[in-house]
Amino acid sequence: MSIALDVMGGDLAPKIRLDAAEKAVKEDKISLVLVGDEKIIKTYVDKHKLPSSLIEIVPSTQTVEMGDSPIQVVRQKKDSSMRVCFDLHTSNHVSGLVSAGNSGAMVAHSVLLLKLYPCIERPCFSVFIPKRESQSFLLCDAGANVDCTVKQLVQFALLGSLYLTGLHERKRPKVGLLNIGAEDNKGNVVAKNTFDTLSALETNEFEFIGNLEGKEVFESDVDILLVDGFAGNIFLKSIQGAVKYFYYNFKREVHNGSLIEKASVYLLKNLFKRITNRIDYSNFSGAPVLGVQGNAFVCHGGSNAQAIYNAIKVACWAEQENLSERMADKLSTIEIQKILC
């Protein structure tokens, strides 16, 4: 089956989206349904000679803007490119969807149209973030759910574990709580109570390794970094900001530096490119909306074509692996159902 791609959503739409589509179609023979402004899409498809056997265009007349209210969008923009992607998914015309649009609207559409798994109260975004030794950890929640209860956070730990186990076959992933100190009694009320609940929980699905601070997560052995969507999103964007700021300082120092320093930096161009490839957020793939019955992937609004392309590939993989159904089956059987319901 195909993957629906929201061509209109996000800061740099639609060119970046279509570049990603071209790569997925030409390099991986992935079948795509492109949703958005018909004329723009058709012009691109013709110009870049995308094979008609792998491309379907579904027109939509509306676009979800970044400032739109999520609930109003669901009610009022029924022909938005994002909504049409969801409709194609719920009618089984596609097996998954990718959008880099308004993330609140992605949550609202996911919950109202795809529906949550039984017992799951809220969905979460889970983003892979690179860490030492070429490994990565999964940030849950990266921003879907800004006011979390303890129960919801425990559910996110479980959802992340099932996703990771399905994706990477990591056995019993290590869950750490992103907090303001490593000691047991740190954090706000929700973090403290989540710590207590996870410490007392006996489960084979994941291992709780306690609190982690932002300064140590990149060198820790955490697999899933658990935090509410407000602090989680701030974490995600702050590390982006910090790396950008580092580069700014670097450029400034080079600009003011000696000739030898300028020449040395020139010789390090490839080395910096290798680092950037590893840590640049815009290269990361999309985040699944975990907890809903379907394959919806959200990308950062400023994603580049590589990131959208990566998300399309993960959405394909999720279909091939039957991930959503397998997660639902697993959820219905595991011991800690008492936590979930």
Added chain:
Amino acid sequence: MSIALDVMGGDLAPKIRLDAAEKAVKEDKISLVLVGDEKIIKTYVDKHKLPSSLIEIVPSTQTVEMGDSPIQVVRQKKDSSMRVCFDLHTSNHVSGLVSAGNSGAMVAHSVLLLKLYPCIERPCFSVFIPKRESQSFLLCDAGANVDCTVKQLVQFALLGSLYLTGLHERKRPKVGLLNIGAEDNKGNVVAKNTFDTLSALETNEFEFIGNLEGKEVFESDVDILLVDGFAGNIFLKSIQGAVKYFYYNFKREVHNGSLIEKASVYLLKNLFKRITNRIDYSNFSGAPVLGVQGNAFVCHGGSNAQAIYNAIKVACWAEQENLSERMADKLSTIEIQKILC
């Protein structure tokens, strides 16, 4: 008057603390009261020939550990080095204090012993963070108050403004709300309501410039970055973690790199030192506990001697400028008192 220095608190005590004391005494002729293990302090003072005219040693027999419960510490460790510093301040033996100990205990001691300004509900930590063009912004709250109400956040904006106006003579500082999106309707319930309250507030003390994301704060014109102490502390430590991770990747790439790359990096040693000096968190000075009637400065547990030294200097400056009293006077007169009470 003197500044009291908690020699025992923090991860690297007491050596680092005493190195900072030596620098402050020898370079700036600052008069210090060193509080902690008498034998350790005396040995250091004798060995390093610190002038007795500027040094007083006040022994204490207990130490606040990083995992100690703040309230229990205040009740039970009445001879901790931190507590003795506060007692010296409340009895006017010193004009301020610096500690790199347990930050929760710093808040508890500040509130219970120094007392809050009338109308102020909670204190906040305010940390200077460097940004572009060699400027900096003040993060309020950096971790004193993890569960904030809207009213408390508005109070922090005001406290930060008064501090900044007193310190840098910046007129009407720009206050931005650290949030998960730049649009008006973003964030958790507290962030949304704080946005609405600040947008409606008419005050000459600061200008509210709206929401800011972590990825853009370093290049924004914000003077005060407002956020609850939970997300604020996560922001602070995450940027530290990100920079450390960048350096890790850099070292790894150099290690695996070509001979030319290795040589180029060697030639850039001084350039990297210049950048590190600007962005290394351990170099930052201490954060004042804003909102209390006194001069209490908290440093990060992992601070180096330079950071502690910087904090001692700021504490001295605060005394010379009569900052705490001036802030109290100002608070009692300003128009937005209706917000405060």
